[in-house]
Amino acid sequence: MIDVKHLSKSFGDHLVLDDISEHISPGEKVVVIGPSGSGKSTFLRCLNLLETPTSGSIIFNGQEITDPKIDINAIRRQMGMVFQHFNLFPNMTIRKNITLAPVQTKLMSQEEADDTATALLRRVNLEEKADAYPAQLSGGQKQRIAIVRSLAMKPQLMLFDEPTSALDPEMVGEVLAVMKELAEEGMTMVVVTHEMGFAREVGTRVLFMDGGKILEQNEPHTFFANPKQPRTIDFLSKVL
Amino acid sequence: MSFLEKFTLIFTNAKYLESMLTGLKMTLVISVGAAALGLVLGTIVALVGIAQSKNPLMKLPKLICAVYVTVIRGTPMALQLFIMAFVVFAIRGFPLEVTAIIAFGINSGAYVSENIRGGILSVDIGQTEAGRSLGLTAGATMRYIVIPQAVKNVIPSIGNELIALIKETSIVSMIGMYDLTAASKNLASGQNLANYLAPMTAAALFYLAIVYLLTFAVKKIEGRLRQSDRR
Numbered sequence A: 001m002i003d004v005k006h007l008s009k010s011f012g013d014h015l016v017l018d019d020i021s022e023h024i025s026p027g028e029k030v031v032v033i034g035p036s037g038s039g040k041s042t043f044l045r046c047l048n049l050l051e052t053p054t055s056g057s058i059i060f061n062g063q064e065i066t067d068p069k070i071d072i073n074a075i076r077r078q079m080g081m082v083f084q085h086f087n088l089f090p091n092m093t094i095r096k097n098i099t100l101a102p103v104q105t106k107l108m109s110q111e112e113a114d115d116t117a118t119a120l121l122r123r124v125n126l127e128e129k130a131d132a133y134p135a136q137l138s139g140g141q142k143q144r145i146a147i148v149r150s151l152a153m154k155p156q157l158m159l160f161d162e163p164t165s166a167l168d169p170e171m172v173g174e175v176l177a178v179m180k181e182l183a184e185e186g187m188t189m190v191v192v193t194h195e196m197g198f199a200r201e202v203g204t205r206v207l208f209m210d211g212g213k214i215l216e217q218n219e220p221h222t223f224f225a226n227p228k229q230p231r232t233i234d235f236l237s238k239v240l
Numbered sequence B: 001m002s003f004l005e006k007f008t009l010i011f012t013n014a015k016y017l018e019s020m021l022t023g024l025k026m027t028l029v030i031s032v033g034a035a036a037l038g039l040v041l042g043t044i045v046a047l048v049g050i051a052q053s054k055n056p057l058m059k060l061p062k063l064i065c066a067v068y069v070t071v072i073r074g075t076p077m078a079l080q081l082f083i084m085a086f087v088v089f090a091i092r093g094f095p096l097e098v099t100a101i102i103a104f105g106i107n108s109g110a111y112v113s114e115n116i117r118g119g120i121l122s123v124d125i126g127q128t129e130a131g132r133s134l135g136l137t138a139g140a141t142m143r144y145i146v147i148p149q150a151v152k153n154v155i156p157s158i159g160n161e162l163i164a165l166i167k168e169t170s171i172v173s174m175i176g177m178y179d180l181t182a183a184s185k186n187l188a189s190g191q192n193l194a195n196y197l198a199p200m201t202a203a204a205l206f207y208l209a210i211v212y213l214l215t216f217a218v219k220k221i222e223g224r225l226r227q228s229d230r231r
Helices: A040-047 A072-076 A094-104 A110-123 A139-151 A169-184 A196-202 A220-225 A230-239 B003-012 B014-050 B056-074 B077-088 B096-121 B125-133 B138-175 B180-188 B197-229
Strands: A002-011 A014-024 A029-033 A055-060 A079-082 A157-161 A188-192 A205-210 A213-218
Touching (some): A002 A040, A014 A040, A079 A139, A094 A110, A139 A169, A188 A196, A196 A220, A205 A220, A205 A230, B003 B197, B014 B056, B014 B096, B096 B138, B125 B138
Parallel strands (some): A029 A188, A029 A205
Antiparallel strands (some): A002 A014, A002 A055, A205 A213
């Protein structure tokens, strides 16, 4: 589904991603962990070109999306993204938040989009919030809305950038539950997170990043039971 | 005659009242015209300045806009008005009102553009990222997501700019135009009231009333736009 080849990214003199090559297959739930500043968020943001790679290429379903001539908007419609700070549009109702993109990109008519929004809201038990504004919701509710807002575009792949890091501890569970459900339905997911429990339970593969490189990766059970690199062992000993 | 009698005379004597109202009308014509021109100009300049186009053709308009803002904000309004009246539009029969509207509009546009630019930049970058990540174009993201939020942020400062503009039009008498300030000076002369305080006070009250109404309108608009912020 996604092929990353020799991806590097620097901000000025600072090299954030150092020659990363990676492949993500359909249906995989890849969990990316690592210390702050390891480049994991930048890696994720490169996948939908919110950050422009300095060098290297990214191929999504056979199309090289790093090619400047490609219609990046058409590619992004197939990838959902969920942010740490939700980024709901505060000037719109929840329904409008969800229907704006499908209608504007002509994926759906307004009625179809409204129906989709209702169905999606029912799915996360927030049907009654359709006409509320984001400021009236709790953090956990906002993030659940942000997830279904992405789903309204019917993406093939979902990117999660620390989706629970800005939440009160008691709201983390409700968001992870939605993500877990999504994983069970077969969605391809790339999740940057500090939730080791989620990585272990939902992930099909765990990547450990540090210093702009993927230092170690494995199937979660083996990864957590038997880390090999000293840096991984050190990191896990601090977070587990 | 006491101050009060002279002050009353301005509103009761038909000649004096008409003189004041003619001036008031001119002040309003220049203010409204210049405000409209300034808002349009300011919006265009702000959008050009903020556009992150990689197209080299955008370099020239960007440079022009930057020079415009710097020059206009860096020179006195009276001087800009003189240049417009005695150099650019020094054409026999060219209406002075139009000259004044253009001069004040161009001046106001420079300030408005900076207000709007600040308003757009004050919208969290995450809003743009969310819009783009959903597959919306840069233009659609600006139009549906960023601009509506920016408008809310700039209304107070635009209101301030309009208030400053209205009061600044009082210098048009320097190029021989008859506005509210000029009218009050005319009424103060020896052939009329032979008194400064009464007509100046009357003119001040007119300015105050205009600014008060404008402030009220701005507050109303602000309140309506802030509805989605309420919990």
